[in-house]
Amino acid sequence: MPLMIPSLAALGIYIFMGQWSDFTWPLIILNSENMYTLPVALSVLKGDTRIDYGQIMVGAIFAVLPVLIAFLFSSRYFISGLMGGAVKE
Numbered sequence: 001m002p003l004m005i006p007s008l009a010a011l012g013i014y015i016f017m018g019q020w021s022d023f024t025w026p027l028i029i030l031n032s033e034n035m036y037t038l039p040v041a042l043s044v045l046k047g048d049t050r051i052d053y054g055q056i057m058v059g060a061i062f063a064v065l066p067v068l069i070a071f072l073f074s075s076r077y078f079i080s081g082l083m084g085g086a087v088k089e
Contacts, residue, residue, distance in 0.1 A: 009074055017067050038063040
């Protein structure tokens with residue numbers, strides 16, 4: 001089990017990033033605007049006639065920030081999990 005910790009941590013990061021940025025499923029399921037996830041809310045900000053790029057960029061920063069923080073705290077496990085299979089003995 002100790003040898004699997006880096007690969008499980010890398011898998012956890014991939015799963016978190018995939019779920020955090022999921023767009024299609026929340027768009028189909030959610031019917032109330034106050035329950036929208038960040039990617040769906042960012043797509044709603046783009047109107048038919050006017051696009052407010054300032055709001056979209058602030059929303060994009062808030063969408064990327066948790067993934068970046070999770071990567072920074074777990075980068076040691078992420079790198080060792082990816083490099084674990086590349087080591088020749």
